[in-house]
Amino acid sequence: MTTVEQEIYEPLNIETAIELSKNLQLFDHDDHLTSEEIGDGNLNLVFRVKNEHSGKSVIIKQALPYAKVVGSSWPLTLDRARIESESLKRTYQLVPKFTPKVYFSNTNLAVTVMDDLSDFTILRKGLIAGNIYPNLAKDIGHFLAHTLFFNSDFGLNQQEKKVQSSRFINPELCKITEDLVFTDPFYDHGTNNIDEDLKPFVSTMLWEDQSLKLEVATLKKAFLTKGETLVHGDLHTGSIFVREEDTVVIDPEFAFYGPMGFDIGAFIANIILNYLSQQVHLRNQFQRQEYQQYLLNIIDESWNAFSEEFTSLWNQYPQDVFMNIDGYLEQTLQEIFKDTIGFAGCKVIRRMIGLAGVEDVECISNQADRNKVKKAALTLGKKLIVERSQIATINELVKVVSEHA
Template sequence: MTVTTKGAYEPLTESTAIKLAKELNFFKEGSLLSCHEIGDGNLNLVFHIVDENNTGIIIKQALPYAKVVGESWPLTLHRATIEGNYLKKAASLVPNLVPKVYYTNEALAITIMEDLSHLEIARSGFIKGKDYPLLSLHIGEYLAKTLFFTSDFGLNQQEKKKLQQLFVNPELCKITEDLVFTDPFFDSETNDFEPELLSSIEDLWADQTLKREVAKLKLKFLTNGEALLHGDLHTGSIFANEIDTKVIDPEFAFFGPIGFDIGQFFANILFQSLTRTSENRKMVTNHLHQAWDSFVKTFTQLWNNHSVEAFTKTPGYIEHVFSETFKSAIGFAGCEIIRRTIGLSHVADLDSIFPDEERIFIKQKALSLGKKLILKAEEIQSTTDIEKLLEQVLKEKD
């Protein structure tokens, strides 16, 4: 392959990624470069290139198909452009919480960005028992600022409509619509689960009340273009250490309901909470409280100081917005927990549990928790209520 930034799309290899980095002059002439493909997701290639001084860059390239299925599941390469545009927009709002973007190329479907290898994927760290004391405070700030300033509360309605045009993302939204809101609740061939879970899953499929509530959540996802969402905000999309947090992988970005990103983060904190003993579970569940409190505090400040909507001065309106956002976040979290337990794409928090009996036990609890979050979304008023529900589920006898 002859690498050129003006050439036709072709998947990179480690050697051609190095050639591309040299062509774009990211390193001094004569530098000794090494490259490793480090992508562990389903949709992209990710190359980490460093020189002899350990100065590095990341080249991310979208694949025209989903790796988990193969070339029989084609995907648009335009998602790389959406990701680059999202990161640039987020950098104008939360520059300390997203990686720097150095270069994008729509034809090659690549984004070249800051090397974050000094940080760790939050999911991996949590599984190892680590904690990131500032992570949830940062995520609350990130959510508040990215959501407020792309909503009708913080962005002129005409400017918002123009921005929406940049983030029309039908193919990746379809993945969410199917894999989060539809397939796990029916006997779909995309589902993937242990046979020991079948009885519980069949009960879930037969629960018409549950399905009705999921249908409402799916409708909200389909129709409520409230703000620009990350669209896939889980702990595998967050780099962190004790002091820094960086959100990555926003290729699912689109305009949707404000509660969706919040619910995704809640769900992934709950995955890790399910795996912890009672003695150290609190360290993880604290992130629920801190993230929501940080979101509310920051969003309120923005509401009071930067609102462009006249009705934000109306008493009681912000409380209504928070109530509706929290309620939908709880429901979305429940859907995410169920789909990551029995759907096509799992999480290492659960799948890495051994022995098998313990993994099945925890997955049973995950299904119970997800179902209760969906059905009790109207009743759950605080993150403390979420924590109480978690404890109740863990104490239930099968």
């Protein structure tokens, strides 16, 4: 090797991940390093490289030129690694407490080297296990307020925002969302993953309902056209790492300039799915009710934390004279909230019958129990989409969710 920048792309393995770490001088030359592949996602290779003596470690993430979940028949751009790295760096500027630090990135290799979060837990797994994270809702609300506000025309110089948005054009990964979230689940499409026993229910509930499809078309249009702010683009509970009092958001490779409500809706949708799955995971009625109330509180508190912090930022850092007009903030938040509910509904439905499900539900071994949860989720997802204009407050949303357990 000469310089890393001269490297030609090829997928890393355990040995070359160690070699890359040494070339980057992330460790001392004579350190004894070990490497293991830890990624279980659909699109990338992920390695942990560790000095066994000192315990120091880093994560090396490399984009593959195809989707692992399908194979080489589904090619993908390697530029998503650049987008992820730049999004992480930008987010670290705004909320370093909630973002892994990037030590190195390279477009040629499609590689990002960042903090190792091995002492954290993936939020999805923690929620399935029934764990409680007292700061989660507040942290996510704060994260969303700062990232969505300061990357928008409200909190960023409007000319600078236009320049920044050009760096996050992400057509291939947006296309995945356009198809798998907003299109395929609402038709009898080959990418869907549905138990045969569920198909008649899905056909009646979704595929034959033209009024539902009209609402989904409106939400898809918003996703396609509302370039409001830099969104994470895939903010599910598998993209959040937690400890008892700490929260870190990872994996923004789907980042692009889109609607403010999309990230919020994605997060709420995943909390909803865990909430519904606890009907099976927690058989003890008292424990189930107590934990489900905790999950409802996350929905309520995360939105309220977002709304309060967004309001504070709006008043402190206005980038437009119209932001001082009475009612403009309230109108903006109400529009974000309406989008949030609709996007949450689409995300709930997509995860129940689309290409990639969620472990919360898919790990339910009994098919009848699993399909019962899926029916409840599909019914709720549809309700959120078609009635999003009638759900005016977060308390009303929580009530709607609680009625579908």
